[in-house]
Amino acid sequence: MSTRVKICGLTRPEDVSAAVGCGADAVGFVFFEPSPRSVTVDHAVALAREVPAFVSAVGLFVNPQPDFVNEVLSRVPLDLLQFHGDESPEFCRSFGRRWIKAVRVREEGQIEQAFSDYKGASGLLVDAWAPDKFGGTGQSFNWGLIPARRPMPLILAGGLSSANVADAVTRVKPWAVDVSGGVERSKGIKDIQKISDFIKEVHRVCKTD
Numbered sequence: 001m002s003t004r005v006k007i008c009g010l011t012r013p014e015d016v017s018a019a020v021g022c023g024a025d026a027v028g029f030v031f032f033e034p035s036p037r038s039v040t041v042d043h044a045v046a047l048a049r050e051v052p053a054f055v056s057a058v059g060l061f062v063n064p065q066p067d068f069v070n071e072v073l074s075r076v077p078l079d080l081l082q083f084h085g086d087e088s089p090e091f092c093r094s095f096g097r098r099w100i101k102a103v104r105v106r107e108e109g110q111i112e113q114a115f116s117d118y119k120g121a122s123g124l125l126v127d128a129w130a131p132d133k134f135g136g137t138g139q140s141f142n143w144g145l146i147p148a149r150r151p152m153p154l155i156l157a158g159g160l161s162s163a164n165v166a167d168a169v170t171r172v173k174p175w176a177v178d179v180s181g182g183v184e185r186s187k188g189i190k191d192i193q194k195i196s197d198f199i200k201e202v203h204r205v206c207k208t209d
């Protein structure tokens with residue numbers, strides 16, 4: 001098994017290059033103003049220039065206006081949209097692009113329900129629930145709530161770091177892992193050593209699997 005790695009919440013071109021250089025399969029840009037990791041469209045255009053062929057650029061949105069998503073899509077070469085709010089399946093599909101839906105996991109049955117509701121998604125990202133945040137909480141959740149049967153790729157997020165990602169990959173066997181806070185020095189500022197350690201851990205545990 002080879003688990004993919006997405007590094008999310010990048011705000012600096014040098015962090016994008018570092019993530020790519022360390023072997024990230026995908027990088028994420030947050031288009032959600034209240035987030036400390038938020039980037040403007042101009043900013044994202046510059047970040048996307050650091051993304052080479054065969055690495056995916058993912059745009060993350062939280063309950064956006066359709067016009068805003070379309071504006072981003074017209075300027076930033078994104079490979080995937082990631083919806084982190086309460087977007088309906090119809091809304092997620094409406095841009096004619098590949099998309100991922102994030103679910104903030106709180107209770108049993110929620111992930112199974114999301115698999116059924118969000119048919120056509122390129123993946124379901126499961127993240128921690130928090131009362132006051134849509135994501136990027138730095139918190140993990142009860143992985144026991146993740147079902148073994150998955151009709152689409154499952155992306156595990158929430159509180160991952162080089163210290164727990166090997167355990168996460170071994171126990172959950174996700175298609176991909178997604179990390180933000182666990183590879184940061186401060187909000188939005190990534191730490192190259194932490195990115196490198198994180199990706200090495202994923203590759204190490206996948207080799208021994």
Ligand SMILES: O=C(O)c1ccccc1NCC(=O)[C@H](O)[C@H](O)COP(=O)(O)O
Pocket residue numbers: 008009030032035036037060062084125127133134135136137138139157158159160178179180181182
């Ligand atoms: O990063 C944010 O600030 C953010 C704000 C609103 C919605 C989603 C957000 N981030 C999503 C991610 O970066 C990841 O998908 C995921 O939540 C992992 O974050 P972390 O627990 O910090 O590793």
